[in-house]
Amino acid sequence: xxxxxxxxxxxxxxxxxGDPGNGIIPGTPFAELAGSxxxxxxxxxxxxxxxxx
Amino acid sequence: MSTCPDIPGADSPYRxxxxxxxxxxxxxxxxxxxxxxxxxTERGTTYNAFLILADKVxxxxxxxxxxxxxxxxRIASVIDPAKIDVIVSDHSEMDHSxxxxxxxxxAPHAALYASPNGVKALTDHFHLAHPIxxxxxxxxxxxxxxxxxxxxxxxxxxxDSMVSYLDADRILFTNDAFGMHYAxxxxxxxxxxxxxxxxxxxxxxxxxxxxxxxxxxKVLDRLQGLALPMDIIAPDHGPLWREDTESILGWYTEWxxxxxxxxxxxxxxxxxxxxxxxxRALAEGLAAGGAQPKLIPLSGxxxxxxxxxxxxxxxxxxxxxxxxxxxxxxxxxVLYYLKGLRKQNLIGLAFGSCxxxxxxxxxxxxxxxxxxxxxxxxxxxxxxVPTGDVLARCVALGTQIAETLRARTxxxxxxxx
Numbered sequence: 001x002x003x004x005x006x007x008x009x010x011x012x013x014x015x016x017x018g019d020p021g022n023g024i025i026p027g028t029p030f031a032e033l034a035g036s037x038x039x040x041x042x043x044x045x046x047x048x049x050x051x052x053x
Numbered sequence: 054m055s056t057c058p059d060i061p062g063a064d065s066p067y068r069x070x071x072x073x074x075x076x077x078x079x080x081x082x083x084x085x086x087x088x089x090x091x092x093x094t095e096r097g098t099t100y101n102a103f104l105i106l107a108d109k110v111x112x113x114x115x116x117x118x119x120x121x122x123x124x125x126x127r128i129a130s131v132i133d134p135a136k137i138d139v140i141v142s143d144h145s146e147m148d149h150s151x152x153x154x155x156x157x158x159x160a161p162h163a164a165l166y167a168s169p170n171g172v173k174a175l176t177d178h179f180h181l182a183h184p185i186x187x188x189x190x191x192x193x194x195x196x197x198x199x200x201x202x203x204x205x206x207x208x209x210x211x212x213d214s215m216v217s218y219l220d221a222d223r224i225l226f227t228n229d230a231f232g233m234h235y236a237x238x239x240x241x242x243x244x245x246x247x248x249x250x251x252x253x254x255x256x257x258x259x260x261x262x263x264x265x266x267x268x269x270x271k272v273l274d275r276l277q278g279l280a281l282p283m284d285i286i287a288p289d290h291g292p293l294w295r296e297d298t299e300s301i302l303g304w305y306t307e308w309x310x311x312x313x314x315x316x317x318x319x320x321x322x323x324x325x326x327x328x329x330x331x332x333r334a335l336a337e338g339l340a341a342g343g344a345q346p347k348l349i350p351l352s353g354x355x356x357x358x359x360x361x362x363x364x365x366x367x368x369x370x371x372x373x374x375x376x377x378x379x380x381x382x383x384x385x386x387v388l389y390y391l392k393g394l395r396k397q398n399l400i401g402l403a404f405g406s407c408x409x410x411x412x413x414x415x416x417x418x419x420x421x422x423x424x425x426x427x428x429x430x431x432x433x434x435x436x437x438v439p440t441g442d443v444l445a446r447c448v449a450l451g452t453q454i455a456e457t458l459r460a461r462t463x464x465x466x467x468x469x470x
Binding site: 007008009041042043044 | 169170205207208212265267268
């Protein structure tokens with residue numbers, strides 16, 4: 001599954017890991033994250049994320 | 054945690070300085086600082102904290118902890134620190150938050166505010182029992198007879214960063230933005246040499262804000278849109294901007310845009326003079342081709358001086374000898390530092406002399422690639438001492454890079470018109 005990177009702080013959203021600290025279970029694709037989800041490290045908006053290389 | 058410093062007596066040399074109708078500067082001057090987490094600070098620095106004498110007595114940021122006495126003495130010259138009602142942390146880094154636990158020990162009833170990310174960061178720093186209140190982007194903190202409006206500036210330069218605006222005195226408190234490491238007895242920029250202000254503000258931008266240049270432009274746009282009347286821009290380091298708020302805002306726009314230029318930085322070190330000969334020949338070629346080369350020998354230059362010079366450069370040429378099959382240590386230091394700063398719009402070249410192996414040139418090439426520096430010519434690696442032919446090749450490569458720089462700059466300027 002495609003990973004996504006925060007352009008502000010470099011955090012990588014890895015769908016295989018999810019974001020358990022914010023209730024996102026492992027296996028959740030980036031597209032299924034709510035629009036209100038934000039970077040757990042710096043708070044950047046979901047819409048600012050870019051596909052990671 | 055160590056014990057809270059005693060409040061200095063009336064014989065303390067430190068006094069608060071009024072900067073507007075309701076606000077006093079109560080910070081500290083660190084004349085001796087020469088290294089700020091790897092950034093050389095030859096002029097020292099200041100840690101600016103501000104006391105607002107509103108109905109609710111308010112402290113904006115604190116100072117680095119070894120300077121707690123100085124800050125408390127300045128506060129005590131105006132008001133008993135126990136009377137502080139509100140503390141606002143615009144930035145969680147310890148040169149500004151370091152005395153928060155001491156202030157809370159003196160004023161246990163005070164309300165401590167930070168951005169939502171600041172709440173997390175301060176919690177992870179100080180593990181306080183005292184509650185920390187989140188103030189969201191655009192929200193106001195009521196100080197009774199006036200208000201403080203908080204605007205988040207995430208990643209400028211930490212996730213927690215915010216600025217706060219005091220409408221009553223038209224002051225924008227900007228945490229690290231618009232600051233510089235410059236210890237002075239004067240508190241206002243218009244009392245200081247503009248050339249030094251430009252140099253040190255640029256130095257600060259280059260070493261701290263370059264990775265977030267795109268965000269700087271967004272914040273500048275937002276500030277312009279808000280059109281807040283600003284009599285004073287009050288950063289957390291260095292002098293405050295009063296008469297000349299437009300100049301620092303203009304400089305930030307210039308530095309954040311990172312437009313292509315024809316300045317070419319040649320950063321190198323050398324073991325027996327061969328990589329240096331190549332560097333000097335490249336400079337001749339760059340100058341002949343119409344670029345402005347600048348050589349930086351790493352044997353006598355600090356990484357943060359390289360970052361400063363790179364801010365307005367269009368090309369980065371890096372020369373390294375190979376030492377025990379690896380990058381020369383000074384070159385490794387600088388390249389890893391620059392990689393983190395993510396300067397945009399650079400072209401470059403890896404070069405160097407070696408006795409055998411020659412791995413360093415390949416390693417430079419790989420690091421430049423990772424830094425997204427476009428390498429318009431192939432790396433140049435030679436054995437031992439350069440011949441006349443090699444130096445002629447360096448001159449030709451320099452000229453070729455200069456021509457590329459001029460074309461890119463011209464293209465950019467044409468697009469701007």
